[in-house]
Amino acid sequence: MNDTPRANRLHIGLFGRRNTGKSSMINAITGQETALVSEHPGTTTDPVYKAMELLPIGPVVFIDTAGLDDIGDLGKLRIKKTLEVMDKTDLALMIFSPGNTDFTLEQSWCQELTARKTPIIGVVNKIDEEDVDMGDIEKEFDFPFIKVSAKARTNIGKLKEMIHLNAPMDFELSTLVGDVINPKSLVVLVTPQDIQAPKNRLILPQVQSIRDILDHNSLALVTKDTELRDLLNCL
Ligand SMILES: Nc1nc2c(ncn2[C@@H]2O[C@H](COP(=O)(O)OP(=O)(O)O)[C@@H](O)[C@H]2O)c(=O)[nH]1
Ligand SMILES: [Mg+2]
Incomplete structure (x- = not known):
């Protein structure tokens, strides 16, 4: 937080x-x-x-x-x-x-x-x-x-x-990412879950970013850095 x-x-x-x-x-x-x-x-x-x-x-x-x-x-x-x-x-x-x-x-x-x-x-x-x-x-x-x-x-x-x-x-009105994305666009979020990441949860700015994307009627895809290539292959 x-x-x-x-x-x-x-x-x-x-x-x-x-x-x-x-x-x-x-x-x-x-x-x-x-x-x-x-x-x-x-x-x-x-x-x-x-x-x-x-x-x-x-x-x-x-x-x-x-x-x-x-x-x-x-x-x-x-x-x-x-x-x-x-x-x-x-x-x-x-x-x-x-x-x-x-x-x-x-x-x-x-x-x-x-x-x-x-x-x-x-x-x-x-x-x-x-x-x-x-x-x-x-x-x-x-x-x-x-x-x-x-x-x-x-x-x-x-x-x-x-x-x-x-x-x-x-x-x-304050927005984390909403001012740089368009409605209906696809946003890929890369969230490394390394040793510093808290166990079993995302940190607040990550959660807020996802919420901000949803509030701007866009699409959020979340992955770790290690699966980014697999995700991109799916698109
Ligand atoms: N009866 C009553 N006492 C309160 C209330 N709020 C605070 N107090 C008491 O008022 C005193 C001062 O409270 P405190 O929060 O330290 O005040 P501050 O100096 O403005 O930070 C304490 O003894 C509290 O227990 C309340 O809603 N009702
Ligand atoms: Mg006081």
Whole structure:
């Protein structure tokens, strides 16, 4: 999976104050306990990159950031790193928690993202603790919102759908081979299954290439290098 070029992966950045549940959100979406979750604010220091397959989008990278409200010298460094993450982000999740009523900080971070033309989804987390009237928050921002609970896994499926719907168009259009083949043409894929190939399976870029050929209404023939001559003789 890590062979997939960076440009082909949708980079999803999570932003918000400390302790809103950014790391927990990544764990809830990926179904894994990879991001560091702590009840002590400020646990996440360096941005953490987590690559995964998110169906139906395909390969994505989640970027877990430190809270943007960090204070002190170390806090400044974290904020600088978080702004660097914004440069790499294709789609931003802005995380809020229910007690949050002053949106000044969030407004300024959203300005940073909007300046980069990055689409944003607002996520109000921890609704298991306190249900929220979304009207108050929705009128402050001009992007779509969803309320979830990372802990109780409420609305996580809907959040994934929203990520899919709000992903920038060029990711939908990104193609591995479709732009160089014609419909109904025959494409021969040569995939050496050498010692480096994983046992019993094809690697993701190979699978994606086959899918891309099918999506472009072309024909895929797959062979190892050692049988290429036999295949060509069959044509
Ligand atoms: N009740 C509740 N607590 C949550 C939820 N999501 C995260 N937390 C808790 O909030 C605290 C901070 O979570 P964390 O993911 O580390 O926040 P981060 O600083 O934004 O990354 C932890 O104690 C989590 O267990 C949730 O949906 N509901
Ligand atoms: Mg965190």
